[in-house]
Amino acid sequence: MNSFKVGLIGLGNVGSRVWHNLLTHKELLTKKSGKTIEIKKIAVRSPQKALKVGVPQERLTTDWKEIVDDPDLDAVVELIGGIDVPYEIITQALQKGKDVVTANKALLAFHGHEIASLASKHKRRILFEASVAGGIPLLQAIQDGLVANRFLMISGIVNGTCNYILTEMTNGRMSYADALKKAKEMGYAEADEKLDVSGEDSAHKAAILCALSYRFWPKVGEIYTEGIESVDPFDIQYAGELGYVFKLLAIIKKHQGSKEVEIRVHPTLLKKDHILSSVSGSFNAVIIKGDIVGDQLFYGRGAGGDPTASAVLSDLVELARYPYVECAPRLFFADTESEYKVMPISEIVSRYYLRLNVVDKPGVLASIAEILGKKNIGISSVVQPEVSSFAQGVPLVIMVHDAKEKFFQEACLEISRLPFLKCKPIVYRVEDFHVQGE
Amino acid sequence: MNSFKVGLIGLGNVGSRVWHNLLTHKELLTKKSGKTIEIKKIAVRSPQKALKVGVPQERLTTDWKEIVDDPDLDAVVELIGGIDVPYEIITQALQKGKDVVTANKALLAFHGHEIASLASKHKRRILFEASVAGGIPLLQAIQDGLVANRFLMISGIVNGTCNYILTEMTNGRMSYADALKKAKEMGYAEADEKLDVSGEDSAHKAAILCALSYRFWPKVGEIYTEGIESVDPFDIQYAGELGYVFKLLAIIKKHQGSKEVEIRVHPTLLKKDHILSSVSGSFNAVIIKGDIVGDQLFYGRGAGGDPTASAVLSDLVELARYPYVECAPRLFFADTESEYKVMPISEIVSRYYLRLNVVDKPGVLASIAEILGKKNIGISSVVQPEVSSFAQGVPLVIMVHDAKEKFFQEACLEISRLPFLKCKPIVYRVEDFHVQGE
Ligand SMILES: NC(=O)c1ccc[n+]([C@@H]2O[C@H](COP(=O)([O-])OP(=O)(O)OC[C@H]3O[C@@H](n4cnc5c(N)ncnc54)[C@H](OP(=O)(O)O)[C@@H]3O)[C@@H](O)[C@H]2O)c1
Ligand SMILES: NC(=O)c1ccc[n+]([C@@H]2O[C@H](COP(=O)([O-])OP(=O)(O)OC[C@H]3O[C@@H](n4cnc5c(N)ncnc54)[C@H](OP(=O)(O)O)[C@@H]3O)[C@@H](O)[C@H]2O)c1
Numbered sequence: 001m002n003s004f005k006v007g008l009i010g011l012g013n014v015g016s017r018v019w020h021n022l023l024t025h026k027e028l029l030t031k032k033s034g035k036t037i038e039i040k041k042i043a044v045r046s047p048q049k050a051l052k053v054g055v056p057q058e059r060l061t062t063d064w065k066e067i068v069d070d071p072d073l074d075a076v077v078e079l080i081g082g083i084d085v086p087y088e089i090i091t092q093a094l095q096k097g098k099d100v101v102t103a104n105k106a107l108l109a110f111h112g113h114e115i116a117s118l119a120s121k122h123k124r125r126i127l128f129e130a131s132v133a134g135g136i137p138l139l140q141a142i143q144d145g146l147v148a149n150r151f152l153m154i155s156g157i158v159n160g161t162c163n164y165i166l167t168e169m170t171n172g173r174m175s176y177a178d179a180l181k182k183a184k185e186m187g188y189a190e191a192d193e194k195l196d197v198s199g200e201d202s203a204h205k206a207a208i209l210c211a212l213s214y215r216f217w218p219k220v221g222e223i224y225t226e227g228i229e230s231v232d233p234f235d236i237q238y239a240g241e242l243g244y245v246f247k248l249l250a251i252i253k254k255h256q257g258s259k260e261v262e263i264r265v266h267p268t269l270l271k272k273d274h275i276l277s278s279v280s281g282s283f284n285a286v287i288i289k290g291d292i293v294g295d296q297l298f299y300g301r302g303a304g305g306d307p308t309a310s311a312v313l314s315d316l317v318e319l320a321r322y323p324y325v326e327c328a329p330r331l332f333f334a335d336t337e338s339e340y341k342v343m344p345i346s347e348i349v350s351r352y353y354l355r356l357n358v359v360d361k362p363g364v365l366a367s368i369a370e371i372l373g374k375k376n377i378g379i380s381s382v383v384q385p386e387v388s389s390f391a392q393g394v395p396l397v398i399m400v401h402d403a404k405e406k407f408f409q410e411a412c413l414e415i416s417r418l419p420f421l422k423c424k425p426i427v428y429r430v431e432d433f434h435v436q437g438e
Numbered sequence: 439m440n441s442f443k444v445g446l447i448g449l450g451n452v453g454s455r456v457w458h459n460l461l462t463h464k465e466l467l468t469k470k471s472g473k474t475i476e477i478k479k480i481a482v483r484s485p486q487k488a489l490k491v492g493v494p495q496e497r498l499t500t501d502w503k504e505i506v507d508d509p510d511l512d513a514v515v516e517l518i519g520g521i522d523v524p525y526e527i528i529t530q531a532l533q534k535g536k537d538v539v540t541a542n543k544a545l546l547a548f549h550g551h552e553i554a555s556l557a558s559k560h561k562r563r564i565l566f567e568a569s570v571a572g573g574i575p576l577l578q579a580i581q582d583g584l585v586a587n588r589f590l591m592i593s594g595i596v597n598g599t600c601n602y603i604l605t606e607m608t609n610g611r612m613s614y615a616d617a618l619k620k621a622k623e624m625g626y627a628e629a630d631e632k633l634d635v636s637g638e639d640s641a642h643k644a645a646i647l648c649a650l651s652y653r654f655w656p657k658v659g660e661i662y663t664e665g666i667e668s669v670d671p672f673d674i675q676y677a678g679e680l681g682y683v684f685k686l687l688a689i690i691k692k693h694q695g696s697k698e699v700e701i702r703v704h705p706t707l708l709k710k711d712h713i714l715s716s717v718s719g720s721f722n723a724v725i726i727k728g729d730i731v732g733d734q735l736f737y738g739r740g741a742g743g744d745p746t747a748s749a750v751l752s753d754l755v756e757l758a759r760y761p762y763v764e765c766a767p768r769l770f771f772a773d774t775e776s777e778y779k780v781m782p783i784s785e786i787v788s789r790y791y792l793r794l795n796v797v798d799k800p801g802v803l804a805s806i807a808e809i810l811g812k813k814n815i816g817i818s819s820v821v822q823p824e825v826s827s828f829a830q831g832v833p834l835v836i837m838v839h840d841a842k843e844k845f846f847q848e849a850c851l852e853i854s855r856l857p858f859l860k861c862k863p864i865v866y867r868v869e870d871f872h873v874q875g876e
Binding site for chain 1: 455459463466467470471567574576577579582583584585586587588675713716723728730731732733734735736737738739742743744747748749750752753756757761765
């Protein structure tokens, strides 16, 4: 039996489960890949921790260069996180003729194009199934199972931390701070939660999804990104009364005929009976709309050591099974000048939830309606939720029909200047992406 | 650019959409597969129909042997349905060194083992993504994306016709006959609906799922199969009042440590808030529980010309991309003596819904409870739904805790002999397979 020799860099949450599951599933993986996949060497920062995981001392090093330079290894698995060191590791590994597996969405979002080109130049492969939606084989579905389709939409919940927090805020009526605290206690949020709650992590994943489905890497800065830190439980409650649920969504859409791709991350209102609304806690779910296949939904654990290790191992099996084939441009995006680009957020069309806190006096609604009307923006409903304190003024929730973002934001700016406004308008986008046959 | 030459046999619902979508997505597919996939020859039974689809006369033949014998073709796509002729086509094509793509679940369920062995012997590939759950890349997920996992369960709705009928019976309170009629009018049921409504089609798909996940082909006759023809709207209603929904499920389960695999198809009661309960109309959805990855759900269109063509085309792309690799035993099950076998239905453990129509007199429930009690079968609830007519006796719905099928059936047999019973006991299994984190 041939052996497929792997060097592993990083033995944290994910790395330690890759090591563990490869041991406990050794026979199965050998049968399924036709080779014995062996982790020959592991680079760690703290050998003490590694010994506790059960890794034999002789396989350990604290210098990742030893792995990248080892001519005996077929592939390098990078699982340390961050950007600068992984960039060094991966580019050097490819240059030295090694295939690469990584779960590092941040690195790919910033350097994906360059890394993919480098891989292609050196006739090596870089696989990263674990980087989006953890254990769900979503990238494979886009690249292989749904390969015949043009993608009209790829949208969903790709950050379990945010989904957990929003679920707690909704079901447990918690404040953002309390829900975040609970998420940390439960291990669903990192000590430094910034990357998750700011929406950045979801934007990184959106960049990868965009690259695979539309063959171009958007600049991270071009992706409109709004996090959940300032979501107010009041709005969750008001939206709930109107039949909507808050979800942090990554949304990628292309309209037939257009060369521009919408790509954006923000808290979004979804109808309660929408299939994504029932995805709660730390789960992920993504809808893919293909022009031939119609709507599909993929649901599962998007993070955690084991689910993520499942995806890393599937990448290793793929590498072990198939030699590099020149004519199989699975990651062809690096070589192709895509005809697409990012649509500026000002150009998108959406429905909106608008909450204004106003001084309660006659004529207020009329002035607001006039401003919206001038921009040709239709109001679908107005609610004045009951509140116990009027210190912040009276809340007014206005649901708005489809409007171009630019015009809607202009209207909001004008509204924000009205004398009777007690604070800045609060705005959320509303999505109805229809899933056929629901 | 190399070309990958295909012969297509059968130009019906699926075949005509394969032809159409290959034309409309030619450039995309060429980019993605690195070769031009070309349908060089098409065998049909009725050339007139084929000309209407827009196929040029010179590519048509009415003799499939011309395709199988053509030394210039790389692959044969079989899309005629049935068993005998497809068996001839596929075995001959493999023997003549051609790769094969098919959507034919019936053929695979009966001859899958032999065909897979033959493919392996001739170093050819047979791909059949479209045979289960249509456009959903489920077989690929099992074989590739989730390859590192031991499967604890694969269960779901794999027949859109039955799901459509049950949905109509539930939401529209229709009789089976009316719902079937509507399904035919809507194009969701064939003129001859037998294979679908009897559960056989789902059993065929279960056999394929079993082969891919447990590496053995169960005999079709070993799969416990019950259809939806005799589901009574009364039971749908009673179950609804108790918080359950009827779904025709294919259930495949393996308990840790056991060498026996449960594999069965039957109408099943699911809690209304279970994620599968919200899958309505002609949609399919399958839950996969992997020992590393946890629970996943895949949802989409399980039938229809386009979704099925999407899967056929993805198989063609895979064939075009990768040459046959000896060490890549994606379909290794043919060569492996599996250690598993089918668990007899009498050995499964399930909860049950039991409806009895009885003469309404004292002592009835006591006698029934005594029989169940003797077998150590616990009752979780008893309801006596209101009815307008007592001609059939008074219905008594009993929900039963987990029990071994054998003992439960013995109890039912004994109950059926009680003098006050007005008709045979009606029995349905109840599943709670827990999806984590729902
Ligand atoms: N956790 C998840 O659920 C998940 C899901 C999807 C993707 N990912 C991605 O997977 C990657 C790893 O995540 P993780 O959760 O496993 O992170 P982690 O628990 O922080 O593990 C990273 C490990 O790498 C080690 N390390 C850091 N620098 C190193 C160096 N120069 N040489 C050798 N080892 C080094 C760290 O050592 P110390 O312990 O000494 O700091 C730590 O053990 C990240 O890119 C992350 O975004 C994670
Ligand atoms: N339809 C779906 O949604 C779906 C989904 C999954 C899998 N499948 C599977 O896909 C296969 C095809 O299904 P389908 O719905 O496309 O069936 P279909 O509409 O009945 O098409 C079959 C076609 O094959 C032709 N044919 C029959 N015998 C032939 C022969 N000896 N030589 C050449 N052509 C022949 C038929 O010609 P005539 O028109 O002259 O009879 C017909 O046009 C079946 O195995 C089915 O189980 C279908």
